[in-house]
Amino acid sequence: MGSLDKRFDALVIGSGAAGSIAVKELTERGMEVLLLEAGRDISEADFVPPKPTPPKAMSIGLGGRLRSGLRGQYVQARRAMFKDQTSPFLVNDFKHPYASDSEFLWIRGRQLGGRLHAYGRVLLRSSDHEFKAASRDGHGEDWPISYADLAPYYDRIEEFLGLYGTSEGLDNLPDGKYRGPSVFTKAEEEFKATVERRWSERHVVPWRYAAPNLHRVPLGIVAARATGRLTTRTDAIVQKITVNPKTGLADGVIFIDQNTKAQHRVYADVVVSCASAIESVRLLLNSGSTAHPDGLANSSGLLGHYFMDQTPSLLFGSDPNHPGAESPEDPAPPDPYYPPVGGVYIPHFDNVDKTTTSDFARGWSVQGTVGRMPVPEGAGGVVGLMGFGEMLPYYDNRISVHPRRTDAWGIPIPRIHLSLTDNERALMRAQVRGLREMAEASGYQVNFAASTLGLDSKKIWPDADPFSRAIFRIGIKRSLAMGAAIHECGGARMGNDPAKSVLNEYNATWDIPNLYVTDASAYVSNGGVGPTLTIMALTARACEHIARQHADGSLHQRSADR
Numbered sequence: 001m002g003s004l005d006k007r008f009d010a011l012v013i014g015s016g017a018a019g020s021i022a023v024k025e026l027t028e029r030g031m032e033v034l035l036l037e038a039g040r041d042i043s044e045a046d047f048v049p050p051k052p053t054p055p056k057a058m059s060i061g062l063g064g065r066l067r068s069g070l071r072g073q074y075v076q077a078r079r080a081m082f083k084d085q086t087s088p089f090l091v092n093d094f095k096h097p098y099a100s101d102s103e104f105l106w107i108r109g110r111q112l113g114g115r116l117h118a119y120g121r122v123l124l125r126s127s128d129h130e131f132k133a134a135s136r137d138g139h140g141e142d143w144p145i146s147y148a149d150l151a152p153y154y155d156r157i158e159e160f161l162g163l164y165g166t167s168e169g170l171d172n173l174p175d176g177k178y179r180g181p182s183v184f185t186k187a188e189e190e191f192k193a194t195v196e197r198r199w200s201e202r203h204v205v206p207w208r209y210a211a212p213n214l215h216r217v218p219l220g221i222v223a224a225r226a227t228g229r230l231t232t233r234t235d236a237i238v239q240k241i242t243v244n245p246k247t248g249l250a251d252g253v254i255f256i257d258q259n260t261k262a263q264h265r266v267y268a269d270v271v272v273s274c275a276s277a278i279e280s281v282r283l284l285l286n287s288g289s290t291a292h293p294d295g296l297a298n299s300s301g302l303l304g305h306y307f308m309d310q311t312p313s314l315l316f317g318s319d320p321n322h323p324g325a326e327s328p329e330d331p332a333p334p335d336p337y338y339p340p341v342g343g344v345y346i347p348h349f350d351n352v353d354k355t356t357t358s359d360f361a362r363g364w365s366v367q368g369t370v371g372r373m374p375v376p377e378g379a380g381g382v383v384g385l386m387g388f389g390e391m392l393p394y395y396d397n398r399i400s401v402h403p404r405r406t407d408a409w410g411i412p413i414p415r416i417h418l419s420l421t422d423n424e425r426a427l428m429r430a431q432v433r434g435l436r437e438m439a440e441a442s443g444y445q446v447n448f449a450a451s452t453l454g455l456d457s458k459k460i461w462p463d464a465d466p467f468s469r470a471i472f473r474i475g476i477k478r479s480l481a482m483g484a485a486i487h488e489c490g491g492a493r494m495g496n497d498p499a500k501s502v503l504n505e506y507n508a509t510w511d512i513p514n515l516y517v518t519d520a521s522a523y524v525s526n527g528g529v530g531p532t533l534t535i536m537a538l539t540a541r542a543c544e545h546i547a548r549q550h551a552d553g554s555l556h557q558r559s560a561d562r
Contacts, residue, residue: 004233004266008034009550011252011268013238013283016114017532018274018519018539020220021157025543026272027229031550034266035221036236036255038275039110042117047216049336050085055325055374058318058382058447060461060468078475079107080314080386080484085338089117095408098278101417103452104309105483106278112234113218114276115486121209121341122367123163123533125154129172129352130527137351139361140306140393143524144496144505147174153537161219164332165208173205173347173529180331182206187322187371187381188344194442201349201356207342207367212335235259237409241271241287241296243512248291249555250515256409270514270546270555274539277307277521281399281491282414284517297492297502297509297517304399306493307416308526310485311364311389311424313431313451317444318380319371325381326371343369348390348528350430360426362390365528366435383444387431387451388485388528391424399491418482425453432456450476452484487531489523507542514555518542 009031012022019035026033064084068077072092089109098106109115131143151174158177165182167175184192184206192204215222224230235258242265244251252267273280281304285295295303330340350356350363357363365388371381397419401412428451436449436456448460454477461469495501498510503522509515518539520531549555 008268010270014274020218021539023224024220027224027227029547038237041234047337086118099415103481105481125174153540162211185326272516306393308490309488312484313387315435315449317383317446320380322381364389389427489520492521506545
């Protein structure tokens with residue numbers, strides 16, 4: 001684990017998508033780095049391959065959710081894409097409460113690697129369709145960077161992780177650096193042909209996904225450990241980022257041991273928060289002082305504001321034309337713990353280069369699978385399609401900290417306010433309508449189609465019993481509440497103007513130049529693309545800047561008050 005009784009060159013908070021890349025980039029550039037993870041360590045015992053079981057018919061599946069809820073995961077069990085296999089990598093909700101002024105579903109993991117153990121490995125590039133959207137339609141602000149600024153870092157991350165995909169030549173879904181192709185099932189090939197024949201603006205492409213990580217520990221951490229310059233401390237819940245009153249620079253953190261609740265103090269020249277959108281904002285707000293009464297890096301008053309998530313919609317059904325399950329040959333190596341991944345993806349197709357619908361601003365994308373899930377012999381192939389809509393950035397949507405409630409370690413909990421406008425409601429109605437249209441055009445039997453707004457039809461799950469259908473009707477809106485996309489972002493947005501943003505173009509806070517935030521809280525606008533790859537690319541770019549600044553002394557400040 002290494003000694004904490006020294007001053008580190010950099011301190012990284014969080015070990016997921018952002019933190020694992022941060023420690024790699026910083027240690028490989030010669031910096032001594034301390035990584036603090038709030039959750040437990042992981043071991044091979046967490047990844048014992050599941051015992052084979054006979055395929056089950058597609059059903060509502062209330063049993064697994066009930067078991068998870070009884071284990072203390074009464075929020076995590078509501079997630080739309082529930083899997084028993086990933087539940088151990090998500091939090092106990094009794095120990096990790098949060099408040100919400102409106103319905104918000106916060107799915108989160110606390111262990112080495114964070115939510116990397118529970119995501120689908122889909123990694124997609126954003127483009128200037130996202131970064132420069134405000135210039136196109138006047139909603140919100142442009143990012144302070146362009147696609148050209150991030151492209152080299154996308155390349156680096158994709159080559160490092162090993163990405164599988166196909167080059168499609170789409171401007172709003174840039175091609176990547178692929179180790180090999182990704183493939184469709186035969187049913188997915190027919191879905192592509194049907195959709196593209198009927199809707200010429202919709203392009204159906206195979207998933208772009210990372211190779212399985214058989215190390216289990218995130219590959220960035222593996223690479224950082226190989227340098228000999230990484231110290232890792234798990235069970236370290238950061239309570240506060242500290243600032244040297246003489247220099248005005250961040251000089252370390254105070255953390256609480258998750259198990260003993262003992263308080264510890266560590267020092268560093270640079271602090272990088274990679275804790276996730278909500279947790280980084282929460283930490284900055286909880287780190288206020290006399291010099292920073294409204295929280296760190298909040299001279300603009302915007303910290304916590306412009307919080308977003310993507311608007312979720314979901315359709316499940318079956319394909320009677322392709323009974324059973326297909327297992328196309330996966331070019332990626334097999335993983336004994338996780339099943340193979342793959343499927344269909346449709347990038348934004350409304351309002352891409354110009355306004356094509358005035359019903360709502362921006363648009364939505366689709367991610368799904370057809371015919372991949374095991375089912376009993378003769379049963380129709382499983383169809384699952386999820387829509388992700390672009391929520392606009394609104395000042396009033398925000399993260400704050402609760403004035404009275406604390407978690408199990410005495411730290412004020414986050415309070416989330418995320419309201420929908422007519423724009424988001426129109427967008428979700430279009431999503432559900434569009435998912436159903438594509439499913440019915442493909443000849444699928446639809447079991448349900450729904451969004452945060454509810455079900456689009458009373459006819460659901462025709463083969464289920466009346467009691468299960470009744471429970472499903474009650475629970476589906478909560479399972480598809482905002483947050484269900486698990487793509488929350490914003491709250492500490494980047495910009496070119498300190499009065500209108502929290503971070504500069506390199507993810508450094510305007511107020512404290514050696515304090516960086518590189519997770520999804522940095523997002524300026526949303527898009528329909530999942531944020532994971534962009535988080536990693538932003539982090540790599542920021543850490544290159546940190547190492548350069550640290551080497552020339554710009555960020556190097558050793559306090560005599562240690």
